[in-house]
Amino acid sequence: MSTTVTPASPSRPARRLGEARPRYGERIVKALLFLCAAVSVATTAGIVVALAGPTIEFLGEVPLKDFLFGTEWRPLFSPPDFGVMPLVSATIVVTACALVVCIPFGLGAAIYLSEYARPGVRKALKPVLEVLAGIPTVVYGFFALTFLTPVLQDIWLFGDPPSVFNALAAGLVMGVMILPTVASLSEDAMAAVPQGLRQGAYALGASKRIVATKIVVPAALSGIVASFVLAISRAVGETMIVLIAAGGTPNLSLNPAEAMQTMTAFIAAAGLGDQSTGSTGYQTIFAVGALLFIATFVMNIFSIRLVRKYREVYE
């Protein structure tokens, strides 16, 4: 017979040393907080569900091939055409105009703030730059339409001047709006480059310019590329500027001086007209929205991965 361990008293449950009294309140709090965090996952799930249903119905009526590669977008004509190419090409044109501004100037500003500016100067200039990111997009749209477009029309040198609504003004202004995002993320990446790399180059006799362009920028490249990808994603998803300043006519053209309708502008314009639930017009909002969501989702994930990569290397 072996001795069996019995509880000290039959009325009290056995408890090992060091074991805490169960605290149900603590567990309830933790569960509630977890639910708060889960709201974000539910949001993504909600977006996917909201987009998927009507998009699948839409694709039941319009073959995927006609939707993706069709060159006419006339959803309100009879018979309607649902070729999304004009909206996609307009999105690409506007995005390209935005990138022409935000990539060189954003990267330049980042190098200046990270490598050249004294701490006091950086502390003063960075918030001013951040203000650009905080200005509402309707304001940028108004600025592009009423102030930038007339200037572009005046100084236009070649071919027909831009029309009242044009992709160029919308894109350029959008580039200024995104500039702080590029500058700030690139600067973060450059700040993460170890000081030793710079000092090593200086010790070999390199000038400040060489250190910035041949040491810091290559070493921070994954973070810089991440900021570019995020900038593209922002430009593709921006709505109000293009809705106000780029025009409302689907136009399969690569000439930024012409009026054209982007994917986002179409969604907003279609939402303005009160579409009845379940109609094909209503479904187009979701089909184009799904395309937009997939495109930006892929870019966002790619960008997040790149940022993680440089963090792992240097931090």
Add this chain to the structure above:
Amino acid sequence: MSTMRIAPTSQRERVLGGLFRAALFVSLAVGILTLIWLIFSVVKEGWPRLNLDVLFHFPSSNPELAGAQSAIMGTIWVVGMTAVITIPIGVGAAIYLEEYADRDRWWNRLIELNIQNLAAVPSIVYGILGLAFFVRGFLGLGQTVLAAALTLSLLVLPIVIISSREAIRAVPDSIRQGALALGATQWQTIWRQVLPASIPGMATGSILALSRAIGEAAPLVLLGGLTFITFNPEGLDSAFTVLPIQIFNWISRPQQEFHVLAAAAIVVLLVLLVAMNGIAIFLRNKYQRKW
């Protein structure tokens, strides 16, 4: 890096270095000068209509009489309600992720990745979500203040979570360890030590998130359409318009007078945003502790 030529500072390099530095400075100036141009030209354009009529008159088809009263009240209603919904959820999520979540669990990593992605989802996509679930479909709230506030809450939630997490992370671990060593439970430690210490940072982040909500128009265009609203909201189930939508409405009219009015309303919107950012910066400077 195979072969890299690093020349000693020559005359040529000095010139190139100067040009490079100038180019960098121009890059920075592009943004700042555009900002100055934008503000200057909007104020100049809106100047004739910058008076109290903009604040106290209701929208009208006559540009002389029109004002943005219903849009201003609508903005206050919608953004106020957004704050009520999004701040508790955002702070709760931030506490979970910083204090409780085990990074080795795949679902916690999924939540983090998901929040980072949501922060970059185009705002119009949130509008589609709101249209499908809040306005029609599930909740069927119609084009109301509550539907708009719910949509904007989801839109700014990632920003609130990310900034609240930073505020919590700034509280040093020694505070937590001290509280735990004295016998406090984890929640007591968070509620009585970590949260009070991180409130200034959270308040700053939340105000900045709400100022994003104030300027947001795209999702609400999709939710509410451009309805002509000449009354102030009276409750959560009221129809509404907000400042950016009213501005968009005026911009899209052909008459020049409405563009002047839009510029005046933009100045009102920008003043509102500057005030909110000022409060945020004030809170941060006054209450944030250095550990």
